[in-house]
Amino acid sequence: MTDPSCAVAHGEAEPRTDTRTLVAVFATPVAEYLLKYGSDLGYRTVLHDPKDGELPELDGTADVVVTDHHRDELGEVLRDVLAHPVRWVGVMGNPHHAGPHVEALKQLGVAAEQIDRVHRPIGLNIGSRTPPEIALATLAGLVADRNGRPGGFEF
Template structure:
């Protein structure tokens, strides 16, 4: 029996396609690579920065990645994103430090079950340091999550 994934990898079959949207929040170097690589992975990519444009309409196909946890409007942005039925939302940041988004969302009156929808840290733990590496680790984590996998090696 032929593995259908191998057939796709060898160009012998077309991959199953589904609508996927990747929203990179805030204009950062990591966001630049997320959008570039995300497009290569078949995502419809969207850059959102409240200083530059308005939040697009988001649906259940959207994976939202907040690329800067130091911005003062972090809470408002997440509150607005969580008002949509997005598939996944996460905030980049060092796992050794508490996520500032939790207190910001509490201060805005966001219910705990909505706050719990926000993932942090995000991506696969591969020791990423540069913006391209961080984008790859993040996208790998999103792909693993979409495919019901934990990520990492077999």
């Protein structure tokens, strides 16, 4: 009996084509790589920059990655994202510093259980520094989460 994963890896079968959406928030170098690599991973990719208009309609297939935590509109953007039934939402940032999104969301009256939906830090801890490395670590973490795996090298 052939392992279905092996068949896909060897090009002998088509990968699962569940509809998934990757939303990168803010036009940044990391967002550029997230969208580029995300497309290769089967995501329908969307860039949302608040200066360009309203947040698109999001559903339970959406993984939302906020690629800049220094923006003044961070709280409003996250509040609006959390109003949708997104599958996952995370904010990039140094894990050694407090996430500014928490206070911003509290100031906007967002409930604690909604704030708790926001992941930070995000991605696998591979020591990433450059935009492509950060995108790779982030997407690896999303794929692990989507597949119910812890990430890293635990099997």
